Amino acid sequence: MLVITCPYCQEAREEEEFSYAGEAYIARPAVPEEVDDATWGDYVFHRKNPRGWHWEQWQHVAGCRKVFAVKRHTVSYEIAGSWTLADGKALYLEEQA
Amino acid sequence: MPDLKATQVELYQGLLAGSTTGYPSLDFDLKGLLGKFGRFMPPGFYYKTFMEPVKAWPIYEKYIRKAAGYGRAPTEADPESYDHLHHHIDVLVVGGGAAGLWAATLAGRAGLKTLLVDEQAEMGGWLLTERRSRIDGLSGMDWVNQRLAELASLPNVTVLPRTTAFALHDLNLVQAVELLQDHLPLTERNAALPRQRLHKIRAHQVILASGAIERPLVFGYNDVPGVMTAAAGHSYLNRYGVAVGREVLVQTQNDAAYEAALDLALSGVKVTLADARQGGAAAWRQQALKNAGAELLLGHGIAKVLGDKSVSGAQLVKLDGRSNQVVGSGPRLSVDTVLSSGGLTSTVHLFCHNGGRPVWNQQQLSFVCPDEGRENIACVGAITGRWELSDALSQTHAAVAALLLGHGRGSTGKAPAVASEEVAAPRAIFRLPDGKPEGHGAKAFVDYQNDVAAADIHTAVRENYRSIEHVKRYTALGFGTDQGKLSNINGFAIAAEALGKPIAEVGTTTYRPSYTPVTFGALAGPHVGETFDPRRYTAMQASHDARKAEYEVVGQWMRPWYFPKPGEDLHAAVNRECLATRNSVGVMDASTLGKIDVKGPDAREFLNRIYSNAWSKLDPGKCRYGLMLDENGMVMDDGVTACLADDHFHMTTTTGGAARVYSWLERWHQTEWPELKVRFTTTTDHWATVAVVGPNSRKVLQKLCTDIDFDKDAFKFMDGRSGTVAGLPARVFRISFSGELAYEINVDANYGRYMWEEVMKAGAEFDITPYGTETMHVLRAEKGFIIVGQDTDGSMSPNDLAMSWAVGMKKPFSFLGKRSLLRSHTAGEGRKQLVGLLPLDPKVVLAEGAQILSNTDDTVPAAMQGHVTSSYHSAFLGRSIAMAVLKDGSKREGDTVFVWAHGKSVPAQVVSSVFVDKEGVRQHA
Numbered sequence A: 001m002l003v004i005t006c007p008y009c010q011e012a013r014e015e016e017e018f019s020y021a022g023e024a025y026i027a028r029p030a031v032p033e034e035v036d037d038a039t040w041g042d043y044v045f046h047r048k049n050p051r052g053w054h055w056e057q058w059q060h061v062a063g064c065r066k067v068f069a070v071k072r073h074t075v076s077y078e079i080a081g082s083w084t085l086a087d088g089k090a091l092y093l094e095e096q097a
Numbered sequence B: 001m002p003d004l005k006a007t008q009v010e011l012y013q014g015l016l017a018g019s020t021t022g023y024p025s026l027d028f029d030l031k032g033l034l035g036k037f038g039r040f041m042p043p044g045f046y047y048k049t050f051m052e053p054v055k056a057w058p059i060y061e062k063y064i065r066k067a068a069g070y071g072r073a074p075t076e077a078d079p080e081s082y083d084h085l086h087h088h089i090d091v092l093v094v095g096g097g098a099a100g101l102w103a104a105t106l107a108g109r110a111g112l113k114t115l116l117v118d119e120q121a122e123m124g125g126w127l128l129t130e131r132r133s134r135i136d137g138l139s140g141m142d143w144v145n146q147r148l149a150e151l152a153s154l155p156n157v158t159v160l161p162r163t164t165a166f167a168l169h170d171l172n173l174v175q176a177v178e179l180l181q182d183h184l185p186l187t188e189r190n191a192a193l194p195r196q197r198l199h200k201i202r203a204h205q206v207i208l209a210s211g212a213i214e215r216p217l218v219f220g221y222n223d224v225p226g227v228m229t230a231a232a233g234h235s236y237l238n239r240y241g242v243a244v245g246r247e248v249l250v251q252t253q254n255d256a257a258y259e260a261a262l263d264l265a266l267s268g269v270k271v272t273l274a275d276a277r278q279g280g281a282a283a284w285r286q287q288a289l290k291n292a293g294a295e296l297l298l299g300h301g302i303a304k305v306l307g308d309k310s311v312s313g314a315q316l317v318k319l320d321g322r323s324n325q326v327v328g329s330g331p332r333l334s335v336d337t338v339l340s341s342g343g344l345t346s347t348v349h350l351f352c353h354n355g356g357r358p359v360w361n362q363q364q365l366s367f368v369c370p371d372e373g374r375e376n377i378a379c380v381g382a383i384t385g386r387w388e389l390s391d392a393l394s395q396t397h398a399a400v401a402a403l404l405l406g407h408g409r410g411s412t413g414k415a416p417a418v419a420s421e422e423v424a425a426p427r428a429i430f431r432l433p434d435g436k437p438e439g440h441g442a443k444a445f446v447d448y449q450n451d452v453a454a455a456d457i458h459t460a461v462r463e464n465y466r467s468i469e470h471v472k473r474y475t476a477l478g479f480g481t482d483q484g485k486l487s488n489i490n491g492f493a494i495a496a497e498a499l500g501k502p503i504a505e506v507g508t509t510t511y512r513p514s515y516t517p518v519t520f521g522a523l524a525g526p527h528v529g530e531t532f533d534p535r536r537y538t539a540m541q542a543s544h545d546a547r548k549a550e551y552e553v554v555g556q557w558m559r560p561w562y563f564p565k566p567g568e569d570l571h572a573a574v575n576r577e578c579l580a581t582r583n584s585v586g587v588m589d590a591s592t593l594g595k596i597d598v599k600g601p602d603a604r605e606f607l608n609r610i611y612s613n614a615w616s617k618l619d620p621g622k623c624r625y626g627l628m629l630d631e632n633g634m635v636m637d638d639g640v641t642a643c644l645a646d647d648h649f650h651m652t653t654t655t656g657g658a659a660r661v662y663s664w665l666e667r668w669h670q671t672e673w674p675e676l677k678v679r680f681t682t683t684t685d686h687w688a689t690v691a692v693v694g695p696n697s698r699k700v701l702q703k704l705c706t707d708i709d710f711d712k713d714a715f716k717f718m719d720g721r722s723g724t725v726a727g728l729p730a731r732v733f734r735i736s737f738s739g740e741l742a743y744e745i746n747v748d749a750n751y752g753r754y755m756w757e758e759v760m761k762a763g764a765e766f767d768i769t770p771y772g773t774e775t776m777h778v779l780r781a782e783k784g785f786i787i788v789g790q791d792t793d794g795s796m797s798p799n800d801l802a803m804s805w806a807v808g809m810k811k812p813f814s815f816l817g818k819r820s821l822l823r824s825h826t827a828g829e830g831r832k833q834l835v836g837l838l839p840l841d842p843k844v845v846l847a848e849g850a851q852i853l854s855n856t857d858d859t860v861p862a863a864m865q866g867h868v869t870s871s872y873h874s875a876f877l878g879r880s881i882a883m884a885v886l887k888d889g890s891k892r893e894g895d896t897v898f899v900w901a902h903g904k905s906v907p908a909q910v911v912s913s914v915f916v917d918k919e920g921v922r923q924h925a
Ligand SMILES: [Zn+2]
Pocket: A006, A007, A008, A009, A010, A060, A063, A064, A065, A066
């Protein structure tokens, strides 16, 4: 069981209050009709599933119901931090660059 | 309570106890018999003998389980209550022996929020048994009581006895179970209070002081009653005043068992101590024992125990000083009890539950926790292999002092003073030799609970099981409620010898929660029955009860299923309800439909993106049926949404899908389109909804409401109006899930029952008939209306459902799922599509879920064409009908297919799924 900090509530709470909402920052093709089946299939089905640091979304379902970004290690379960989706995206893009 | 360990149960007045082992009875123990002919039942016996035929396995299993002595699980519901308590603390100390008490004292003095748990009823650990040590000049128990008094005086410290920490999870989440009433006489138990409490402890720092458990030595016939560990004999004497025998043989390979022998001898028991070491214990111990009148036999081991149902003696042999060999015969002793000590095994379980590995300590002959512990987990005392009290306390002091310094808490003073004593090293011997090859001498048990003998481990290795994990599974070593606490190291050592490897290389099996068995009741706590799976009732519940409704549970809601009149069964009631509704008027409680209020300047654009159909031109006062697709293009929910104002919509969802759709909307809004100005409020519970259905429904509404014009051209099908119904502000939607003229009246949920009764009164002259979900299903199936989740399964596109009319491919924004509809497979041939089926025999109602075949050839594997999704008898049509998904179904109208179920194939004709009023005249009436 994780302990997760909601960046909106600014509180560290038990995982039971949250619900996992999948990998973060998956880009939806801007004009879906212009991409081929393979590209669209990647977007719909393929996930990174890394062994290591993972950017993911959590929703504070038993709290403020906001969706936010968490950077979590999938082996050690260490959480590097949690951010609003907008704040996290800047960091995420920086890391990807 | 099945499968408790007798020595760990606190006695109370009126306790009823019975054995679970020894089927059919203790005196005729089937397994005891097999044990005598051990060679006939080698390890892997079950696998080898009972594997074929597979069909007979349940029969074998029944008898094997019985013979193995597993307890019977109770079949009644647990009448006891349990609760859960969450802790968020600085320090958790596991174990209330000397090390744990000192660790808790230091943490408590430093002002940290500290919790100390111990599985026993009394704190003190080994000091409860061992009475000679002095700490800071006090006797062991005086020092324990001083500690407990100090801890009780500290408001930041909690001490919980009878509390077993049984699991350690990531981020220092520890679960512990506290036995609150199990030790009380039945007459003193309070049924209003919980029997056990599960503590969920989140601690910044865990200090493991869980100590060590003595393991027995392995020797011939060591399962005869009267054989026990030295520590057990010692505790019986010093804690409970029981001498376990009059003539006792103590067999050891270490110094500690001398303490038990000495106390027994001083209590007047005739004691003989056999030590596997040639030199024996430290000189002072040998002297003390001799002074107490005990006999000492150095370099001796037990070859076998004598006696059948109880110990009558023991045959000893002389042991070689270096190798584990017999060098000569020894005396045959007449004793009534045999105690043995093979040294201590550190209780490393919790440390290993989430990935920690123990290390082999060759001096102490145990797998132990490393001194440095792990991040935020400290290990103190015997768990690190420190058997001597002086070592244990000084290591505890140093470890906790370092930890407190890390927390910025200052000096901790001095460690408790304990005189250190000279100790002779233990001998690395686990299986005492009897001079015979393994398997040829007396049977020597390693795991008492699973009847695993030393010979079985050799057999497993001989059969080429190399990994200790495989040896464990092949022999059942370390299974069961004991989880190898007594047997594991002996088993590993015997496997190591057979494999010709050092023990450290053989390693340990994996330690998993739980440390001890925990009753499901404690794990579930208060989350049982309706607190686990709540039941939801609509505001009309009392009205339904009064009309004797039968209920079915739909996504936690208790919905009326049908309303039987006296003597009616389900079918009779449903036939009557259907006909009454189609011919006059019916009424249904539709309050459970999910309702979401969608509001904001971009609400319309949001609906355009989330639904497959178009919403741009829906005027206020109009309703529209919408299909919701996932990004894979498959139908995930449906419902009617009404436009209340240009920026305000009343969305409905399926009863079971309400919560899922609500978070679906939230997530898309927050993650993908935060720029859209729109808000969602779940209003399912806010509105009570009465559906008035049938040709006379208009007349009923007109009696109840005068400020809405119900004329067929003024208030059309798929229109919505606000007005006053039965004196209440109401939203009325002219929508239909039956194909009939129908209205749904929505009022403040607090008035739900009042509205229901007003409708019943107004409809009385038309014999208004309440109906439930079953009639609703029949009525909608007669019209071919789908139920998401029944006629769809997450792999049905709008096309497959012949609902392309609900897909706005020309909408500017590429709505969810649109792109997927264009994929080659989704747009291609051979997909299953929704059709209607009419069994050729109109009296036959097809089985839902039945497979559809193209012909009567049922040779396996048959080419499956699809399956029946909905099937009913239609009273209105006087025959059976069904909906199904069928490969390329849209092109197969008129075909005859064969529906296979219950060993029979039933012919049916493929037809349109709209069985009643194809032109839609009735709903537009
Ligand atoms: Zn929050």
